[in-house]
Amino acid sequence: MSAADPVRSRLASLAAEYDLPTAAPGRLGVLLERLAADDRAPTPIRDAGRAVDVHVADSLAGLRVPEVRAAGRIADLGAGAGLPSLVLAAALPDTEVFAVESVGKKAEFIVRTAQAMGLANLEVVPLRVEEWRAGEGTVDVVTARALAALVVLVEYAAPLLREGGHLVAWKGPADAQEERDGATAAEQVGLAPLRIHAVTPFPGADRHHLHLYSKVAPTPDRYPRRPGMARKRPLAGSGRA
Secondary structure (H helix, E strand, C coil), X not given: CCCCCHHHHHHHHHHHHXXXXXXXXHXXXXXXXXXXXXXXCXXXXXXXXXXXXXXXXXXXXXXXXXXXXXXXXXXXXXXXXXXXXXXXXXXXXXXXXXXXXXXXXXXXXXXXXXXXXXXXXXXXXXXXXXXXXXXXXXXXXXXXXXXXXXXXXXXHHCCCEEEEEEEEEEEXXXXXXXXXXXXXXXXXXXXXXXXXXXXXXXXXXXXXXEEEEEECCCCCCCCCCCCCHHHHCCCCCCCCC
């Protein structure tokens, strides 16, 4: 990227907006280059001019949640192309970030990209979230971006979170029924809805929300259920998982 490149300028603007470390813009630039150049990148949005907003700026919006900035250990569920896990690892170099992704090709892309970005604080967990038993009770913040309905996410997150930990779910327009279902399911697994952050990560993205839940009680021993059950038989509400 040249110094005059608008993508580089946008990264510099984001770095100033979110008070990112000096090395972060360069590392995020490498991420955008990998998304554009790697035919195996698991996302349809690969052009850097779009991806800098749709992927990087949207992922950085998580830093608007103070609990994310304060986390020592973050687990990104269904990490896909490594968003937001790769972005958060670049933004928070002192935080351990775990990208939980069971699809082999996606996990391999995250590994290759993390190496290219020089991220020493990111580890890929090539398992379904229900199978990651080593992570149970160890995580400060669970993140989930475009993964599932809230009723499913709270069940995925609860066993991993330590008491006092938090789930942050990236969502689009507000959905009152989904929020009610999520709150009902959360109560069953030891979580409680805390607040909802309305965010505008880039121009035109004015209906984005970050849903924050807190772990307020121990999760019953029957969780996690076996893989797939959270989606097939959601704990509460309409079942739109």
